[in-house]
Amino acid sequence: MIRKTLPALAVALGACSAPEPASRALHPPGPPPLPQAASDGTCRAREVVPAVYEQVMGEVQVVQAEIAEDGTVLRPPVYRRAPVPRLVRPRSEMTFEALCGHQMTPDFIASLQRALAARGYFAGNVTGALDGPTAAAVRKYQAERGLDSGQVSLATARELGLVAVPRDTL
Numbered sequence: 001m002i003r004k005t006l007p008a009l010a011v012a013l014g015a016c017s018a019p020e021p022a023s024r025a026l027h028p029p030g031p032p033p034l035p036q037a038a039s040d041g042t043c044r045a046r047e048v049v050p051a052v053y054e055q056v057m058g059e060v061q062v063v064q065a066e067i068a069e070d071g072t073v074l075r076p077p078v079y080r081r082a083p084v085p086r087l088v089r090p091r092s093e094m095t096f097e098a099l100c101g102h103q104m105t106p107d108f109i110a111s112l113q114r115a116l117a118a119r120g121y122f123a124g125n126v127t128g129a130l131d132g133p134t135a136a137a138v139r140k141y142q143a144e145r146g147l148d149s150g151q152v153s154l155a156t157a158r159e160l161g162l163v164a165v166p167r168d169t170l
Helices: 002-015 022-026 106-118 132-143 154-159
Strands: 043-049 052-063 073-075 078-089 092-098
Touching: 092 154, 106 132, 132 154
Parallel strands: none
Antiparallel strands: 043 092, 052 078
């Protein structure tokens, strides 16, 4: 009977897979999804800004106080000094006007790569793909202008001369 159940168990175990690590589940591989057009024809990108913590010295309780039923303290709590996290900047989300997904064609991305290369931000090959080096160059270019994102904003595309500037803003 054991011989008959072992192959079934092996098949069942083989069908199971280990859960995906938490870090991969939170940050899926590849570039962020491209913004889609809203009803008014504009697109907005959404970027999550992670929280920032720093380690500061604080007191950590290592032994709880012992309290009698009448409320008197039989033994006070014991604390020790240890590094504890302190929130510097809470998690937030930023949204900004961006290029729509249908505008991010290989020809447009190649032009973006050439424009960033001409300004010294991109040193890779012009591939027409929004790959890691391209997103890093976009992030560096935009961060110097106050937008820390690897997604191409509409303002950046206009500044690089890749998208027409509306007449009413001239």
